[in-house]
Amino acid sequence: MLATVTPPTPLIDWHSLWAVFAISLGVGVGIIVVFTIGVYSLSTYRRQGSTLGVRYLSGVAMSLATLLIVATVAWGFYYIVQK
């Protein structure tokens, strides 16, 4: 009867390394893109001569971006405290 061969523990945890890279890339770039969109919306909102519709849309975009950023940062603090 053949003995079960347990694969040796890899020296480097490649799976975790790649996971860290993939998640950081998604979250990091995502936050910055959303934040930049928020800043652009604020810039459009404050620009003189913008039509009411443009101001309304940029106001909504700005608010959504701000909410998303605040939620992400709040989650970050929560995660640090809980881990």
Added chain:
Amino acid sequence: MHNTFLLALVIVVAVGFDFTNGFHDTANAVAPSIATGALKPRVAVLLSGLLNVVGAFISLKVAATVASGIVSQTQIILPVVFAGLVGAIAWNITTWYFGIPSSSSHALIGDVIGAMMAHAGGSAVLWSGIVGKVLAPSIAAPIFALVIAAIATALSRRLSVKSDDSTKSMGMKAGQIGSSAMLSIAHGTNDAQKTMGVITLALIANGTLAANGATPKWVVLVCGLAIGLGPYIGGWRIIRTMGQGFTKLSPTQGFASQITSSAVILSSSHFGMPLSTTYVATGSILGSGLGTKKRSVRWSVVGRVGPAWLITLPSAAACGAVSFYGERIFGFSLGELVIGLVLALYCTFIYLRSRRDKINANNVNDHWGDHSEAFEKVHEPVSTGA
């Protein structure tokens, strides 16, 4: 008597390491905010110091033992821990003088490895742990951060072309304040734990605390205050290298680099991958420079920091081994006292030498190259980025 004396010395040196860790690593959290003017220098270090203290208190994690998985925990003795801490303080002070952002954790790990090898030989060191837990992450961390920050900065720059400069600057600076706060708290929770772990280990080894005993409140208080005082005193030289030396940071770059650092540090923490905060922050700042239109990075400064990273572990190991042999020559107890005095003299010498070209809150943002004494001999202009 012998044990109590050694215990007291270990605690004093551990708190000293905690303090140098605080001022050495402040730059990771606040250098971009100071460089872009998002926070005034003194406000930034005060905020960072306070949040480090908060971080030290709020962590629910049981204090980790030093160099766990790196050296044999059954063979570790107090003089090894003492030698490791002494060597780590010496390395931190030296790299601080030259304004080099090097990892405090790697310095401590390297020193403990060196002292352990001097005490019990190479077999007491878990070499596979060093490759998996120290070497691989320290190579990966700056590369990850560099790539992500470069992409983030480039995207942000393109998306904000039509935004007016004052709104963009205001928004990005506000974002930087939030991310600085997050990085400071994360540092307090992680790094204060290391010193608490060392002191708890020393108390258990001395019989003062029962095995598996909880970290006493006074240890948490002392470690929290020491790591918080560090940023307030300010590692201005390292803040200067990270904020002004690598590249000329704009608010967009500063925000992109800090968010990248936060994302990499928190995700690595989630996966139990011990990435160095310093290497992540440095990689992020370099990446934010590469993400600009003119790829503005002072490679000559990178060329000075890179070799320091490469020699951190072996140099720290040599420091730890020398400290341990020094203790053994004089005999444990007198040896610790002598090595402690040598360390105090060395720190005083470095401090006095640093006053020849003092970097503080008033001149931390001066043009790179204005402070040529000791560590700014490179004059390589870079243009302002995004």
